[in-house]
Amino acid sequence: MHIVFFTHPPFLGSQSMPRFANMLAEGMQERGHEVEVWTAKPKFYDFKVPAGLKKWMGYIDQYIVFPADVKKRLKEQNSNTLFVFADQALGPWIPLVANRPHVIHCHDFLAQRSANGDIAENPTSASGKKYQAYIRQGYQKGKNFISVSNKTREDLSQFLTTAPRLSEVVYNGLNTAFKPLDVTECREAIGTAIKADLSNGYILHVGGNQWYKNRVGVIHLYNAWRDKYGTNIPLIMIGAKASAKLADQYNASLYKNDIYLLSGKDDLFVRQAYSGAAVFLFPSLAEGFGWPIAEAMAAGCPVITTGEAPMTEVGGDAAYYIPRRPSNGEGATWADGAASTLNKVLNISAVERNAVLEAGYKNIYRFSLKDAIQQIETIYKKVNNQSF
Structure with a gap:
């Protein structure tokens, strides 16, 4: 096949979507397909204009030029x-090839749902x-979709005005670099880096400042756990530089000396952090x-996450679940209940912990990069052989 991939332009600063497109392109090239990657170039965006106009210059490059x-x-x-469109957010470009063989990869519809008024927090x-709406009008012209989860496919169906010709789910493949490392060595390495004694373990969170990551809620939950149980295991949060809201929550915590907000860490540090976490x-x-x-499970770490899709879809039977933090001001009740689950997991026996880790290892077999590329190639061929 000859495949043309559309992806987000690099000048927007996105890393995950171009990386996903490159993963697809490399996977198809390795299977003998001819590949091209198309995206907008920064012609107007490179003009020297006030910062407030940069976005609009980018729009000219993306949607006119x-x-x-x-x-x-x-x-x-x-x-x-x-x-092939690496993301449904490239919707405005889809009508250009809607009458040709095409596939649209769908990751999440959080921005669409927020714009629809479905998410109070955003x-x-x-x-x-x-x-x-402009994006939605574009991808609604599409006919063939691959979603990263059943939840994403369900959300897609809510926004399409007609039934798609094809709508499949293919889980992304997990980076094989995530694997169990020596716990003691990892705790020593992370402890040395942040100048802390981590010999008894630590609680870990990894994620950016996006509203849905609930980083403020992580500290809220940690505060509740410390208040309730009096144990002083540190909290390590790895991600983007703290937002103003997160910094405020951190500074207000009675336990801030045991909270470490880390940014700019490399992949090895993150892998070690997963393996060393309690x-x-x-x-x-x-x-x-x-x-x-999935990364935490692959690295040999028990997981506590929200008991809603798609987190339940990824965690399966191998994760511990807590309710979603409510948006109605009942955060204290939520944190208190979640703190009980956190304390339970922190105090499981060695035998129970080994069973949890083994369940995690079995669970991540579903997320094979080789299998994902194979499934995607099969769908690509199916679409390309359809008559349009």
Whole structure:
């Protein structure tokens, strides 16, 4: 096959989506397919304009200049070229090839649901709602979709106006670099880096400042656990530099001397942090998939996460679940209940812990990169052989 991948332009600063597109492109190249990657270039975006206008210059590049370029390039493509969109958020480009063989990868619909008023924690501005509508109008022209989870596929179905020709679920493949490391060595390495005694373990969270990561809730839960049980196991949070809200929550904590907000850490540090943790705490309000759950299990760490899809889809029977943090001001009640689960997991016996870790190892077999590429290739071929 000849496959053209569309992905987000690098000048937007996104890392995950271009990385996903590269993973697909490399996987298909290794299987003998001819591959190209198309995206917008920063022509207007590179103009020297006030910071407030940069976004709009980027829109010109993405939605005026690039589509015109695509229309020219399409004249050189034969009828059996397959066009693949690495993300449904590239919706405005989809009508350009809606009548040609195409596949749209769907990751999450959190922005769409927020714009629809479905998520109280993430209100959307008037302009944001219009932008999400613009994206939606584009992907609604699509016919073939691959979602990363059943939850994502369910959300997709709510936004499509007609039934798709194809709508499949393929789990992303887990990076094989995540595996169990020596617990003592990992705790010593992390402890040395942050100048703390971690010999008794620590509670770990990994995630950015996106609203759904619930980083403020992590500290709220930790405070409740310390208040209730009086144990002083540290909390380590790895991710982006703390937002103002997270910094406020940290500074207000009576236990801030035992809370470590870490950013800019490399992959090895993160892998060591997973393996050395006593428990991985991941109380997200929502997720597109929730990769840290699988990463923690692969690294040999028990997981506590939110008992809603797609976190339950990733954690399966191998994770401990707590309720979603409510948006109605009942955070204290939530934190108190979740603290009980946290304390339970921290105090399981060695035999119980080994059983939990073994269940985690078995669970992550579902997330094979080789299997994912195989399934995706099969779907690509199926779509490319359909008559349009």
